[in-house]
Amino acid sequence: MAGLRLNLSVLWWLPRGLIFGLMAFFIFGPLFNMALWTVTEKWYFPHALPLEYGFSAWARVFAPRGxxxxxxxxxxxxxxxxxxxxxxxxxxxxxxxxxxxxxxxxxxxxxxxxxxxxxxxxxxxxxxxxxxxxxxxxxxxxxxxxxxxxxxxxxxxxxxxxxxxxxxxxxxxxxxxxxxxxxxxxxxxxxxxxxxxxxxxxxxxxxxxxxxxxxxxxxxxxxxxxxxxxxxxxxxxxxxxxxxxxxxxxxxxxxxxxxxxxxxxxxxxxxxxx
CATH class of the missing domain: 1.10.3720.10 (MetI-like)
Structure with missing residues (x-):
């Protein structure tokens, strides 16, 4: 019985965890991508992550002519x-x-x-x-x-x-x-x-x-x-x-x-x- 209750508990929480995980991905995924671009120096396909990091874009944005x-x-x-x-x-x-x-x-x-x-x-x-x-x-x-x-x-x-x-x-x-x-x-x-x-x-x-x-x-x-x-x-x-x-x-x-x-x-x- 204990094993059956454990299996039912897993079956109950698995879809809920999947739904919350998808919600978190769609909400925080774009924010994470935006945060990466703020410190990116070089990033192009097919690389999943930036190749170089830096803050030169910040200097350009806040420059007098930016x-x-x-x-x-x-x-x-x-x-x-x-x-x-x-x-x-x-x-x-x-x-x-x-x-x-x-x-x-x-x-x-x-x-x-x-x-x-x-x-x-x-x-x-x-x-x-x-x-x-x-x-x-x-x-x-x-x-x-x-x-x-x-x-x-x-x-x-x-x-x-x-x-x-x-x-x-x-x-x-x-x-x-x-x-x-x-x-x-x-x-x-x-x-x-x-x-x-x-x-x-x-x-x-x-x-x-x-x-x-x-x-x-x-x-x-x-x-x-x-x-x-x-x-x-x-x-x-x-x-x-x-x-x-x-x-x-x-x-x-x-x-x-x-x-x-x-x-x-x-x-x-x-x-x-x-």
Whole structure:
């Protein structure tokens, strides 16, 4: 009997181990390949591993003519401005959607999904033409406006959920003790909603940092961004530069997602879309 139970246990864990192994391969395999390319000097078919290792590609990327530092600076500037503008709209909008009994509340929330509902390519071609006429094409301001149109989806929906998760009785208690509406919002509501708003800001930041299509049609070639540098290097077969640029985009994404996991609680997530 003991041998039979052992065999059944092996038969039970074998397919599960195989499935998890395949998942790990498809998830971490490309990341491992990317990491290898960042330190590769010579690698060609049919060799499974690089023939020479080194860091000369890093020197080329961060050289004054490499464009990585300028692209990184532009990407961070646009991402920070996108977060500021998005939250400036999302905080009052999220509070109103969470507290006021609006008759078209669901339609208003769905309206923020419209930028995601259409193919980006056709939208940004027309946006670029419009921005060219009003002299916003090829400017930081134009790129920020495009990124905000996508960032508002995360900002408004998560802000609405964060404010909805706050007990109204806490605000009513503050008002009954003599606090005005603005003071109640500043001292009670906003601090309690801060973790959700922080998570919203991180989502907007990461969305802006990775945005390619809008940055290409509205910003290029005057506003260089990291996704544009990644695309140029990859399409030109320069896999070392492309992998290093991808790593620069990956590291903040991993760090911020860990922060989001800490701040975005289950009670907030349960109210998204309500």
């Amino acid at each position: 464009g990585a530092l300028q692209s990184l600076g532009n990407s961070l500037t646009v991402a920070v401005l996108t977060v500021i503008v998005s939250l400036a709209f999302a905080i009052p909008a999220g509070y109103a959607l969470a507290r006021l009994k609006l008759p078209l509340r669901s339609l208003i929330l769905l309206a923020f999904l419209i930028p995601q509902a259409f193919p980006n390519l056709t939208v940004y071609v027309n946006v670029a033409r419009l921005f060219y006429e009003i002299h916003l094409n090829g400017t930081i301001a134009g790129v920020v406006l495009v990124h905000v149109s996508h960032g508002l989806v995360y900002a408004v929906w998560i802000a609405t959920a964060a404010f909805s998760a706050i007990d109204v009785e806490l605000e009513q208690a503050a008002r009954s003790l003599g606090a005005g509406a603005m003071r109640t919002f500043r001292d009670i509501t906003l601090p309690l909603a801060a973790p959700g708003l922080m998570a919203s800001a991180i989502f907007v930041f990461l969305e802006s940092l990775d945005e390619f299509t809008g940055s290409y049609f509205v910003g290029a070639p005057d506003v260089n961004m990291l996704p544009l540098l990644l695309y140029t290097a990859g399409s030109g077969g320069n896999y070392q530069v492309a992998s290093i640029t991808a790593l620069l985009l990956l590291v903040p994404s991993l760090i911020f997602m860990l922060i989001v996991e800490r701040f975005l609680k289950a009670d907030v997530l349960s109210r998204v879309g309500r």
